[in-house]
Amino acid sequence: MHIMEGFLPTPWWQAWFAVSIPVILYGIHKMNRLVNEKREILPLLAVAGAFIFVLSSLKLPSVTGSCSHPTGTGIAAIIFGPAISAVLGTIVLLYQALFLAHGGFTTLGANVFSMGIVGPVAVYLVYKAGMKTKLNFYAVVFLATAFGDWATYVTTSVELALAYPAGGALTFAGFMSSFGKFAAVFAITQLPLAIMEGAVSALLFKYVVNVKSDILVEMKVLEDAVVRKLRGTSA
Known part of the structure; x- marks a missing residue:
C-alpha cells in the first residue's frame, strides 16, 4: 500500500x-447530513483528514522494492464511522496520486477499498466490541487502530494475490501462495x-x-x- 499506478491488470482495478x-x-x-446538522464539526473533520494525509504519506522502505506506512484512518473511523472515513481516505488518496505520485x-x-473501507470498518468493529467489554478507553483505541492498520495491509495482500496468483492462473493454491508472499x-x-x-x-x-x-x-464516541x-472528575 499504496498500490502504484498501472500495477493492477484488468479486470481487477475496475472491480475494486x-x-x-x-x-x-x-x-x-452521511457527511453532508452531518455537516448540515452540526456545522461545528467541520474543523474536526478537517483535522481527521489531515491526520490521515500526514500518516499515510510517511512511506518507509520495506523489502523487495515495496514500502509500508501508517494509515491514519482509525481516528476518523472511531469518531465519524467507516463511511465518512472512506470519503476522507478517498480525498487523501486522490491528492497523493495527483501530487505525490503515491498510489495511482x-x-x-483498490487503495480506497483497503485503506478507506476495510481498515476503518475493522477499527470501528474492534472499538465497539472493546467498549462493550468495559476495557480502558485508551487501550481500546490502541487495539482498534493497530488492528485496522493490519487489516488494511492484509486486504492489500489479498488484492495483489488475486491479480498475481502464483503460476499465473487464479486457483486457491496459487492465490494462497502469492498471498503468503505479499503478506x-x-x-x-x-x-x-x-x-x-x-x-x-x-x-x-x-x-x-x-x-x-x-x-x-456529542458524536456518541464516549458516554459522559x-x-x-x-x-478524573465527578461533575
Missing part, C-alpha cells in the same frame, strides 16, 4: 472501483508500524478528552460518565 464507489457515495451522503488513479479503487513482505515493517499508529492514536485521543471532550460525547472518569 465497482466495490468502493457505492460506499464512497453513501459516505458523502487506476488503482484508486510476509508487508509484515516486516507493518507489524511495528501498526503498534506505533495505535500508540499515537491513543495519545491523540487523550488530548481530545482533556480539551474537547464534549465533541466525543466515561469522560468524567477519564478526566
Whole structure:
C-alpha cells in the first residue's frame, strides 16, 4: 500500500472501483447530513483528514522494492464511522496520486477499498466490541487502530494475490501462495508500524478528552460518565 499506478491488470482495478464507489457515495451522503446538522464539526473533520494525509504519506522502505506506512484512518473511523472515513481516505488518496505520485488513479479503487473501507470498518468493529467489554478507553483505541492498520495491509495482500496468483492462473493454491508472499513482505515493517499508529492514536485521543471532550460525547464516541472518569472528575 499504496498500490502504484498501472500495477493492477484488468479486470481487477475496475472491480475494486465497482466495490468502493457505492460506499464512497453513501459516505458523502452521511457527511453532508452531518455537516448540515452540526456545522461545528467541520474543523474536526478537517483535522481527521489531515491526520490521515500526514500518516499515510510517511512511506518507509520495506523489502523487495515495496514500502509500508501508517494509515491514519482509525481516528476518523472511531469518531465519524467507516463511511465518512472512506470519503476522507478517498480525498487523501486522490491528492497523493495527483501530487505525490503515491498510489495511482487506476488503482484508486483498490487503495480506497483497503485503506478507506476495510481498515476503518475493522477499527470501528474492534472499538465497539472493546467498549462493550468495559476495557480502558485508551487501550481500546490502541487495539482498534493497530488492528485496522493490519487489516488494511492484509486486504492489500489479498488484492495483489488475486491479480498475481502464483503460476499465473487464479486457483486457491496459487492465490494462497502469492498471498503468503505479499503478506510476509508487508509484515516486516507493518507489524511495528501498526503498534506505533495505535500508540499515537491513543495519545491523540487523550488530548481530545482533556480539551474537547464534549465533541466525543456529542458524536456518541464516549458516554459522559466515561469522560468524567477519564478526566478524573465527578461533575
